[in-house]
Amino acid sequence: GNSVTQMEGPVTLSEEAFLTINCTYTATGYPSLFWYVQYPGEGLQLLLKATKADDKGSNKGFEATYRKETTSFHLEKGSVQVSDSAVYFCALIPSGGSYIPTFGRGTSLIVHP
Amino acid sequence: GAGVSQSPSNKVTEKGKDVELRCDPISGHTALYWYRQRLGQGLEFLIYFQGNSAPDKSGLPSDRFSAERTGESVSTLTIQRTQQEDSAVYLCASSFQRNTIYFGEGSWLTVV
DSSP, X not given: OOEEEEOOSOEEEETTOOEEEOEEEEOSSOOEEEEEEEOTTSOEEEEEEEOSTTOEEEETXXXXXXXXXXXXXXXXXXXXXXXXXXXXXXXXXXXXXXXXXXXXXXXXXXXXX | OOSOXXXXXXXXXXXTOOEEEEEEOOTTOOEXXXXXXXXXXXXXXXXXXXXXXXXXXXXXXXXXXXXXXXXXXXXXXXXXXXOGGGOEEEEEEEESTTSOOEEOXXXXXXXX
């Protein structure tokens, strides 16, 4: 079956540090890949997505590149802010079979001033 | 509507009572999903609707949980005889076919 594996959290950084949150997936075919962000007490919001190999999704200074060869979709940001503190979920939607998205377990990011 | 709408946003109920949680998907979205998220945990898939049929009910944790959907519109998740372990936020999401799924703000359920 499909699966998404994210690095364990929490990730703790100082403001303006570089962020990487690793995400790898297992799926047949060419799934679409997503990063969602959940701020405290809120639902999940779409952060960025990529629908085919080598696509780069970007939003609010965050980026992730769809790497088919390594089945990865790592999230990066060059300079984090305190307001980026949240839980980040990597997800895939399969290209065939079930429509059900598969989510990673989430990675908590804490940014200190 | 503009986004996925869920109600109630917060519900406190006594153990043993039934609760109904409602989800209004984005207009035109054919797929609708229910997830459960316990405090500090990831997403637990409950059920998925394509139109008003539910091809996959495998995530419903027990027969106390049921869900229905009217056409390609509103869905209701019902929990009968609530237990304390049902306390969680229940997230609804919708999508058009295999495109991006959009989440509501969730219904926060506390069973006391």
